[in-house]
Amino acid sequence: MSKTSRFTSWMLGLLGLTLILIIINLNTGSMALGPQALLAWLTGHGTATQTLVLLNFRLPRIVLALLVGCALAVAGSVIQTVTQNPMADSSLLGINNGAGLAVMALMVTAGGATSLGMRLPIIALIGAWLSTLLVFLLAYKPTQGIPPKRLLLIGVALSGCFSAVMVLMTLKLSPDNYQFVMNWLAGSLWGTNWAYIGWALPWLLIGLGLIAWQLPVLDAFNLGNERAQALGVNLKHQQLLLIGVAAMLAGVSVAISGGISFIGLITPNLARRLIGSRQHFQLPLAAVLGSCLLLAADTVGKLITTTTELPVGVLVALIGAPYFIYMLIRSH
Helix, strand or coil: HHHHHHHHHHHHHHHHHHHHHHHHHHCCCCCCCCHHHHHHHCCCCCCHHHHHHHHHHHHHHHHHHHHHHHCCCCCHHHHHHHHHCCCCCCCCCCCHHHHHHHHHHHHHHHHCHHCCHHHHHHHHHHHHHHHHHHHHHCCEEECCCCHHHHHHHHEEEEEEEHHHHHHHHHHHHHHHHHHHHHHHCCCCCCCHHHHHHHHHHHHHHHHHHHHHHCCCHHHHHHHHHHHHHHHCCHHHHHHHHHHHHHHHHHHHHHHHCCCCCCCCHHHHHHHHHHHHHHHHHHHHHHHHHHHHHHHHHHHHHHCCCCCCCCCHHHHHHHHCCCCCHHHHCCCC
């Protein structure tokens, strides 16, 4: 079977699985609807209550999970390709916690979550970019550029530092805001309304479009820095551009979903194992895998408990943390 045929088969299979998860997710929650009620709503015969629950609560959550999973997977894939390190992703380079620290600072100064409104995505984006810039500045060496291992280690150290500062900031929050922050840090898909999705969508589309435009450059990075430079790639410029775009995708995702880790670590590696490292195949497959994985985690969380919200970040971490340890063991 050719690579194109394998890619098509995997994409169709994952899209079919995603559709099944969407149907299950729409039928799952504190208010049980059932397949017949869902079918009645889809055909225009649903009640006002069904329309309210499905259109205003469950459908935005599904769209949010699909967008965030896709964006985090693409960001992780880009970072791994540019740094040539399969263990790198936005959370390990401090991007997620940098965005989280910026949002936390805004919450403390603005007086709580209810007063933030549409400022969240912008503040998270600024925090992600600033943390990325700081990691680059600390990792840069005049004689070597940006060594991938140095970049990863500094990112991990700064991520821990940002996390510690966020914990200190929680002491200034009221009990209600503290509960919101804890759920947000765990990855709770909190921005489940059309207003937040509409605000974040342009940023995500711009980021994904820029990455699609740079696919040939990413393929060049797969050949190694020396060969990429021989092909005319400006390494420093392209590293800043691509990881800057990845930071934008991760920052906006964190702003509307909370601190979800490991999506960007797992899905690019799985895609490479399934289809290889050519970006025209690997990146779209990783994006669909990310959407499917995050939606599956949200669906499982709703099936486990319908009375309280189980953060999807917890379920993803249960998968991602063992996989990260496995990657570390295999990396010698």
